Amino acid sequence: MVRLDSIAGSYRDPMQFQQLQYFVAVAETRHFTRAAERVHVAQPSLSQQIKALERELGADLFLRARGNITLTDAGEALLPLARRILADADTARHEVQELVQLRRGRVRLGATPSLCTGLLPDVLRAFHDRYPGIRLLIEESGSHDLVRELARGALDLALIVLPLPTPAPALTTVELLREDLVVVSSPEAPVPGRDGRAVEIGDLEGERLVMFRHGYDLRELTVAACRSAGFEPDFAVEGGEMDAVLGFVRAGLGVAVVPRMVAARAGRGLRVTPLARPGLHRTIALAHRSDVAPPRAARELQRMLLER
Secondary structure, eight states: OOOHHHHHHGGGSOOOHHHHHHHHHHHHHSOHHHHHHHTTSOHHHHHHHHHHHHHHHTSOOEEEETTEEEEOHHHHHHHHHHHHHHHHHHHHHHHHHOOTTOOSEEEEEEEOHHHHHHTHHHHHHHHHHHOTTEEEEEEEOOHHHHHHHHHTTSOSEEEEEESOSSOOTTEEEEEEEEEEEEEEEOTTSOOSSSSSSOBOGGGGGGSEEEEEOTTOHHHHHHHHHHHHTTOOOEEEEEEEOHHHHHHHHHTTSOBEEEEHHHHHHSOSSOEEEEBOTTOOEEEEEEEEESSSOOOHHHHHHHHHHHHO
8 A cells, every 4th residue: 555645755756747647637537548639649658657657656556457447556545636736736827827907817616506596696797897808617516526626626716505514624714694595486386384474394394395416505404404393305306406496396396495595586487485483594605725825816706705
């Protein structure tokens, strides 16, 4: 077994940046020819560079069998470090290329799908109006996946839901807002709840829910609330993204618990009913890696989100 610290220590050797690119390409494609095509180099040259990297590290990185390329323990240990080095170098390159007036550059922003629907459109429009040359690259996913992408350097910023499922000491988080959740239903369906003015969590025991796919923070929050109230939720449909869930509710397939901002933007065809006190809430935070300052353009977007 090759330890991470021994591999990290080998970075003091004359390891070439290009070798890491080739190594990651082979690790991700599990094929030398496809990896060579991906990095635009002849396959023999790529193979020679991988062998040179293995000699420098003193360990084989791949188990080579006809039609079957797998990572060794040393390769598994190197892969996340190599990805992070490449991502950091890519970020540094874009940071240096930015002009003083922020006329060009990029921001890689991650957000949960509900935040892409509710919070981000107005802020991103204002940012784009002010800095039209900055490319905005948006990654939609659950908080757990976004934290992982931040940690490996694939994102500059991420809007996540707190608390995190597991501690993330390598991240800096700043609370952005605390948002109420509401129940949405079709206007043609019976009004949910007992009095039509508010829905108790216990009232959902008699309702069929339209539920998000696994990995959605809203799914975990809703299911946990139902279980705390003493029942298992009944799903009419499950596995959808935000737009699909709202569409299924409009069609009368069931009710859904969604953020208030999403419900406010959903337009016609939905009835919105608040949850009775204490209700359900979620805390939204803006996160970035603690060990690397976000690029300048990302810091400007961060400022606009915090001042919105």
